[in-house]
Amino acid sequence: MATLFGSGIKRREDPRLITGKATYTDDVKLPGLLYAAMLRSTYAHAKLNQVDVAKARKAAGVVAVYTGADVKDKLNTVPCAWNVPNCDLKVPPHPVLAVDKVRYVGDGIAMVVAESRAAARDALDLIDVDYDALDAVVDPEKAAAKGAPELHKEVPGNIAFTWKVAGGDTGKAFAEAAVRVEQRIVHNRLLPTAMEPRATCASYNAGTGQLTCWITSQNPHIHRFLLSVMTKLPEHRIRVIAPEVGGGFGSKIPGYPDEALVSFASMELGRPVKWTEDRSENYKVTIHGRDHVEYVELCGTKDGTITGLRTRVYAGLGGYASTAAPGIPTILHGLMYSGPYTIPNIEGTIYGVYTTTTPVDAYRGAGRPEATFLLERMIDLYARQIGMDPVDVRRKNLIPKDKFPYTVATGITYDSGNYQGALDKALQLIDYKKVRAEQAKARKEKRYLGIGVTTYCEICGLGPSQVAGAVGFGGGLYDSAIVRVYPTGVVRAYIGGKPHGQGEETTFAQIVADEFGIPVENVEVVAGDTEATPQGWGTYGSRTTAVCGSAVKVAAQRVKEKAKKIAAHLLEASEADLEWKEGKFVVKGSPDKGKSFGDLALMANVAWNMPPGVEPGLEATAFFDPSNFVYPFGTHICTVEVDVETGEVKILRYVAVDDCGPQINPMIVEGQVHGGVIQGLGEALQEMAVYDEDGQLLTGTMMDYAVPKASQMPKVETAHTVTPSPVNPLGVKGVGETGTIASVPTLVNAVCDALAPLGVTHIDKPLTPARVWAAIQQAKGGTP
Amino acid sequence: MKRTITLTVNGAPRSVEVEPRALLALVLRDQLDLTGTHIGCDTSQCGACTVHIDGRAVKSCTMLAVQAEGHAVTTIEGLAAKDRLHPLQQAFWDKHGLQCGFCTPGMIMTAADLLAHNPKPSEAEIRHALEGNLCRCTGYQNIVAAVQLAAGAR
Amino acid sequence: MIPTSFEYVRAKNLSDALKAMGKNTKVIAGGHSLLPLLRFRLAQPDMLIDIGQLRELKGIKRSGGGLKIGAATTYRELLESKELKALYPLIAEVTEHIGDLQVRNAGTIGGGLAHADPAADMPPVMLVLDATFVLQSKTGKRSVPARKFFKGPFTTALKPNELLTEIQLPALPKGVGTAYASFEQAASGYALAGAVALIAIAKGLITRADLAFTGLGDAPFLAPAAAKLVATTGDASLIDQVAQAAVAGVEANDDVHAPAAYRLHLGRVAARRALTQALAQAQRPG
């Protein structure tokens, strides 16, 4: 039987999705369902004097209205779960509804529960709020400056933490360096924009004391844990179901106030309650991404050896510390400053800063896109300064493929890699020499062609639990699976992860079917229900295949070991004499004497004739804890032409070579790369959340926040190399975030390269035509 | 004031009591149990709510249910005959034209309108036709490929 | 996102619709301008009068050498009209820019014009083509030139009890070329700056030159500078001068998407491109 591993079979989750039969959270309907709506602050920063809900309580269809005062003693505050050590982290209380102060536009003030969506919405307009305005501060660098308005009395100067990373002797490296380049880099704030807005549907059964919550969650077990903390209900009384989830990109990781509020309402009222955010509400209250102001310096020799990197980063956290927020600009960012290079001296200081804006947390790539971007931008600036081809500079500094495992200056150890291999492949695909020649020719004709190259590696497959503990993550980062074989030989894998578009219902079935030599149709993957699945830590950080997939593999192996015992018993042979051949255990030398997986499934479950001391049943649970993170890598190259009259950027070609180890399903891997690259190109070209100085979100709808459209985006040419990881039994690395991590600097480098003849060195993303045009005017010496 | 409206939904006559302000998308979802039609925005940008009215793709969250009175509404649930897949549904499956699937019903409904009136669209025409449907997962490439496949299959 | 409550009537005929119009009523056809505002509760009418299905407001008819277009004709219907494409290819070209496929299926030309979004694509076309709008109320009808219709952002010559019922397009001169050049805001698709040009030629010389902008200011506007092209051959440097003069002194919009200086610059580029293309089209033999 041909192996399924490596086969691009069609996705098994698709039939329900393409026919409209899938159930997302807002599709859940229960008898007696009530609807909740939230009143949100219109001020970014204000003292909350009085919240008058009297009229709203009396309105038709309204069942209850709750304010901060009503719930503050009944619900705990929203926890922050990533308590990064050694950085003096300050996490002030985050009430589920504002009590005395609001700290961003969208901060919750009251919840209305009513018989219909319309009645709940109508009642919001009847609530009168009296505020005293306070000064807002939206820029993290400004918020960290002396005299800035303070958000929390517990956090003087708004500095949530000061985290440092250091390796080597950076001071000496810079003092001795022949070449130094520096650049201020701003990472535009982004709105994750999962197409499905967030929703929660809570149903409390007073008889059993059981709360069932449908949540748009990337990690139902984490949500169960956080809900338990917030609602004070014991964890075993909470069942979280993440049904179909319409994208997350990090925005459906955190615990949110509204999830606890809706649960609370159901517990108070004894009826199910559902809340679904509008898109404009999503843009105000669901976490945002990025938002860094960075000061970066890089030093090296005149012939292209990088000797040092130094950063000072102001990372905006928004009004409160969201669930994983402190870990993003620190552990997932600062530790990756070496990228795929042998940079001996690295020093970074990261300030986490509270600002009067929506909380910022993990958004696709989370910390690594910012690290990769600053490094790849600096390398291009450095290459230009020393007059070397940026590819040659990269090649000169890449970690050699025979040096793995390799420990970089920031202290982490990369699992495996062949960075030169991916670079060579990408150069060959784009025909680098030829495009450079075309560029030279075009420049003579006053056409502005640019070539952008990124060589990257990233940290994912999060991660060993012991390390998670050491860096303050509030949970282990192992994952789990139960592989259960039914009497008729069909199999279910119950997994801790919660796929929401990544296709693990297919890839994990491929793993199991291969292990048992059965058709993939006979395997089903079950995810997203804490009552059915073992403890998992979620689908994010490109971890699910590397960690949870490995748990599936291990559990399946355990099942097979037990099946082998039963086979040996039934065949009256010793286990040592059995071999697995074409889906059967056969006695070596007598290939017609064998037991198929189906035979063994039946015998194990009916258990009429088990080997002595072997329990009935055929299932196994595995908790897989990886020995290290995985570090996928690759090279992306893009060519652009810039219309210098209008600032418009046209992408001519985009080539992505990624190495995520062996690919279980190449079709799915390719899809992840496509989506990741386009999401990164959105960040690089057009996405930008803009606040005004008063903290009003000016890009509050899809009319102003430019999510990429089909007509705006190019085709992506993909290829790969295969370098297995030694840290998990599948050898796989992650591929969910690589596209986004690599594409942003690739595009920006290409545009800056195109405009080099005009003297443009750097443009802060997104490279909207307006910004590109302004940079050209500035470089020309005119005012933009 | 609520009123009863009659419309044809996926080939069958349906009567439903609605307020004039009720959006067609919410009536389909909440009252007619057709939850394949999704709502992803409030400004008519994302297209997740796309259905057909009298054979033409419209955004059902930018339309009042009362406006649909007397018309034929087709949703993703009614695009193909029972237990069969429409060529576009098949093509989206074959070409990995979806990941989380939330935008997919709207995407397919728009593509169906495109192909009904332009059976052999170019890649540029497909991308232009899908401007009103946002997908955050796929990067569109496989969606375009799926529409091309379905066009070829017709 | 649920609108406030309102009453709804579907007009049986135009006269019913006109009679129903009153204080705090709104007319709805396709609804694509109105519905988002209703959902955000930025508009809170007491009653909606649905004219979207009135046959008497639909359709494209020949009239003299021009066309009469019913206000409730959808953009889709415009695109499907062979007559429109033959007589006013400009309208077909611009219509493809409006909204997206679904919006074009439901949105109507009259609805869009009456909404008078200062960055909409169609209003400058109406200025350049010198269209006439028929406005009707229960007491009668009047004709208003498009050039006197757009008063400011979302503000038109329509009185509260009046309805835009028909768009009348005069015949175009022989030897005419038209073009639209625009730069779209990436999210909404509305124009950051757009220019529509019409150039007619006789015996090698320009006999008529009209240029209008959208997206730059509070309302679409005609640029008088275009007249400088008349009686010339319209060489590139003159077109450039005209484009520059056309935006000189304009107080351009300024927002998160584009600062005023950039908008003006785009306006100039759009003007130059539209004029150049229109001229080339006018010069085409046949």
Place this chain on the structure above:
Amino acid sequence: MRLDFAGAPEIAAPPDVVWKRLLDHEFVASVAPGVESVQAVDDRHFKVVSGFGVGTVKLTFQLDVELSDVQPPRSLKMSARGKAPGSGVDVRTTLEIEPVPPNRSRLKWQASSEVRGTVASVGARLLKGTAKKLTETFWDKFAARVGEKDTT
């Protein structure tokens, strides 16, 4: 979102007449577009209900208006804080009357508005031109009406 506008219309009336009109809240309300009601709490505080909008967009705001730094007949400051469901607005206006000999005046006004909530996040594109137009129209109309003979 902050919006700053200014103007300086000339008025065909002397400063003391302009000043009188400026403090006459009923007159001011009759000039303002969309004002539905004005209630004087005292001679410095007013409660105003006013529609704000243009075209299809219309919101009704409850405004608290306060006059300060009143220096007859030269200058005053007027602040208005308004609330509508989901939105808010603060407008601070500075007014100065300059005599224009022999018998006319110039009304120099500067208005600084801060807009919050739905109107700011959704309406930015709709709002800027509209707010400017409304503010300018108001003061131009005020100037024109004060200058009309029958109003003095």
